[in-house]
Amino acid sequence: MLSLTKETFISYKNIYQDNLLKQTVPFWENYSLDKEYGGYFTCLTANGNVYDTDKFIWLQCRQVWTFSKLYGNFGADKNWLEIATHGADFLENYGRGKDGSWYFALDRKGHPLVQPYNIFSDCFAAMAFGQLSKITGESRYTEIAKTTFQNILERQENPKGKYNKAYPNTRELQNLGLPMILSNLVLELDHILHGEVIEQQLNSVKDKIVNQFYKPEYGIILENVGLNGEISDSFQGRHINPGHGLETLWFLMDIAERQGDSELILKGVDIVISTLEYGWDGKYGGLYYFMDLKGSPPEQLEWSQKLWWPHIEAMIACLKGFYLTRDMRCWEWFVKLHDYTWEHFVDEKYGEWFGYLTREGKVNLELKGGKWKGCFHVPRGLMILSLLMKNLEEYAGNMECKA
């Protein structure tokens, strides 16, 4: 049995806070602001040089969210508020098409490049403006979050619209992505949405994830299932993304905590553990990016690579699970993930983290930000982990752990 003292939690808390405030946030403060045209640069090399100036809506929104959250939770630094509104202004001016849907990408000046085919752009926009409305109280921001959320609900049955290439009725599948994001988004918009809308969404999403996407016989969450949750023996149906499953699980534990559903918390912890056992690379360490349910060759060539975000999401899932249950399996996996992550992803030389490693753990792409990696998973993870460590530190005196 490991001995967990107050000092253990303080020491981890300091690691996360330091990395957040001295290594990660300064990186984005220093290199990502486009002072000429507004918005953020997200394509940044290892040492912060801009290598592409396109503006991807997911990442623009996520950075607004991050700096709003920092402002709300880590000291009301005016500079953080300015950075958040700097991105929000750009998004407000250029981000939406005529019908209010959010584009996928803009050029540096804000001209649309890619049509609003991707409903996750809308999800991250609602998340960004929701958080910004929370810290500023600005009704303009609240309104954007609200109408965007409404738009998501209206589009949710057919999110890709005319861009959907699936032929109807041959193999109807539902994808985890949207219920998964909604489970988090609804809580993010707690201060804006009606209580009954929230509860209805949470229950619907919880039901889908637990009863349709989760497969007890495998102990993991699938990415795509049939309309009644049945397994589809196809590339999409067999597709496993352990990091995505783990992120889903801490969203689910947030819902369970809010609803006081202790059964779901315990179940969530069990699935966290079985997902980690399923997704961990026994030979080189780290979590595989993609796997195949039947162990067949996955479709994606990058399947065996180690990406930053699944590891952060896994750490959150473990620490949240430990915080809520004191289950030592969670703590042991947490330490294993922390050690792998700190050894492989963190770049103490230039700040922020590398995002893309080979299976063996070598840096595969020398970047800190790109088309898909921005100011989001790392700072969000560090914020959550340091707050959880702070809570644990406070409880450390009277802690009982389950071996």
Added chain:
Amino acid sequence: MLSLTKETFISYKNIYQDNLLKQTVPFWENYSLDKEYGGYFTCLTANGNVYDTDKFIWLQCRQVWTFSKLYGNFGADKNWLEIATHGADFLENYGRGKDGSWYFALDRKGHPLVQPYNIFSDCFAAMAFGQLSKITGESRYTEIAKTTFQNILERQENPKGKYNKAYPNTRELQNLGLPMILSNLVLELDHILHGEVIEQQLNSVKDKIVNQFYKPEYGIILENVGLNGEISDSFQGRHINPGHGLETLWFLMDIAERQGDSELILKGVDIVISTLEYGWDGKYGGLYYFMDLKGSPPEQLEWSQKLWWPHIEAMIACLKGFYLTRDMRCWEWFVKLHDYTWEHFVDEKYGEWFGYLTREGKVNLELKGGKWKGCFHVPRGLMILSLLMKNLEEYAGNMECKA
């Protein structure tokens, strides 16, 4: 100066013929036929087990082409003709939508899974039925090839139709894929199309590739350029695919040979060499899959992996260049590519080749066929290489080479 004797060419010819007829063709003959529902399985493990039964139109068509070509060029084996028509029947029955466009994917029984959004499905269908009409003289097959080709020409300005997600007029780019495939397809349909259509297409395609996609200052062919051939400093504009460039170059040499354009042949050889120098991994050997024109991090996580088809296409480009010019740079690169390829991709235990290696040359996906790898690049390459070696063998007596 290397000494190239008749025996050298005979020995390579035997290697390719043996690999084709003893290792590659039997693999597909033995494992790929769906005798129950028609068409081919292409998702095959290293030893030939079927791990997915979906039928991807690109690969169905390419296998029809391969067995038709074998029948036409490597002895009129009835079994090959049967295998070709086995796939063609399935395609004829299930492959097209109402307007005659070809779907992207069907399920095992032939029900459409993915809409006809991808014009390359049509290109490979025209290629398949064109070759089959050549060996059988069947007017039904000729008609399918002809109408499909007509359909491609009509769709070529807006190939993705309503599925095109690019916002109009912000950053208009043209993609190499279609002119590149057309440069080969037109020659494949030589026996079907009118002479003037062929010459017009060949000249248009040649002009586009040489004057717009090829960039002399870099010595390489780009994948996406502006409407007047200008370089676009964007992910798409900087995207380099050395193997695709090399495949384009041997298509171009075929046109140059047909038109007796010796200047273009020499130019083609120079670009082959500069592309190989650009795309070769000096540390681990092999050709990178994707690169960035400015050396920035590419968007694709699999950028540094080594794939089978770029290496085969590179070998064809080198040997064709050598055959047409006796330029020893081509021969030296050819040998280097052959050695890398034979050491890393060829699987003499179960036949066919591995397709996907890590940067370091380890097998990354244990498959012989999948959603994108079927019965095509390996047998096509082996057919072309062995025929070229046979020609060289015949000329070996009076050969002068340029050092």
